[in-house]
Amino acid sequence: MAIIITIDGWSACGKSTLAKALAKKLGYVYIDSGAMYRAITLYFLRNHIDWTDVKEVKQALKDITIEFNFNENTLQSEIYLNEENVEYVIRDLVIAEKVSDVAAIKEVRTFAVAQQQKLGERKGIVMDGRDIGTTVFPKAEVKIFMVADERVRVERRFKELFEKNPNITIEEIKTNLEMRDYIDSHREISPLRKAEDAIELDNTNLTEKEQLDFALLLAKKKIVENIPA
Ligand code: DC
Numbered sequence: 001m002a003i004i005i006t007i008d009g010w011s012a013c014g015k016s017t018l019a020k021a022l023a024k025k026l027g028y029v030y031i032d033s034g035a036m037y038r039a040i041t042l043y044f045l046r047n048h049i050d051w052t053d054v055k056e057v058k059q060a061l062k063d064i065t066i067e068f069n070f071n072e073n074t075l076q077s078e079i080y081l082n083e084e085n086v087e088y089v090i091r092d093l094v095i096a097e098k099v100s101d102v103a104a105i106k107e108v109r110t111f112a113v114a115q116q117q118k119l120g121e122r123k124g125i126v127m128d129g130r131d132i133g134t135t136v137f138p139k140a141e142v143k144i145f146m147v148a149d150e151r152v153r154v155e156r157r158f159k160e161l162f163e164k165n166p167n168i169t170i171e172e173i174k175t176n177l178e179m180r181d182y183i184d185s186h187r188e189i190s191p192l193r194k195a196e197d198a199i200e201l202d203n204t205n206l207t208e209k210e211q212l213d214f215a216l217l218l219a220k221k222k223i224v225e226n227i228p229a
Helices: 015-026 033-046 054-062 093-103 106-119 132-136 150-162 170-186 208-225
Strands: 004-009 029-032 066-071 076-081 125-129 142-147 199-202
Touching: 004 015, 004 132, 004 208, 015 029, 015 125, 015 142, 015 208, 029 033, 029 076, 029 106, 033 054, 033 066, 033 076, 033 093, 033 106, 033 125, 054 106, 093 106, 093 170, 106 125, 106 132, 125 132, 132 142, 142 208, 150 170, 199 208
Parallel strands: 004 125, 004 142, 029 125, 142 199
Antiparallel strands: 066 076
């Protein structure tokens, strides 16, 4: 029987790398919930939405459609905002600088969480984010909470963004990660925290393969337990 696997944790911990690899191995759907908050932020910025105004936020959300479509070339699911592929543009630092503020808005979370829960209705899904094991799927069969030393997280994100923007500095990345982690873990609604039944995975000194092996073991155990007798 298919299960739900949630992967939450701090920014730039490698959640999506692990989630993607795990979904691929299991033949499950992978959903990047952070991409939804990033796409909403992109829409708000492009359309000059004043997100401190609840009325404006509510109206704007009515005009937003978010979908994930599988790209046959990259073999990844990519996010579409109102039918435009925004998978790459949402990774910019400009979005990263605002996304935590947007993700703290109640109406935005209600909108995103409803879609995330719908995507998980048929199970067979790996979803990563900040509140997936606590709020979106509190009954998920496998919950992983990822942590890693800040130095390692900053270096990883720097490598990723430097390829696209050679002007970016380590300092900018460090400031952004610290700010996002603070806002994400201190907001009123669904703050980032480890679910009581989540298993912590510190990947500071682990290879991608070691992390995948660890997660696969947990998942396979649960999948077997879930087979009806
Ligand atoms: O995973 P990410 O860095 O792409 O996420 C971007 C932001 O979205 C993150 O700083 C906090 C927010 N987020 C959230 O509040 N809840 C989630 N489930 C996923 C992301």
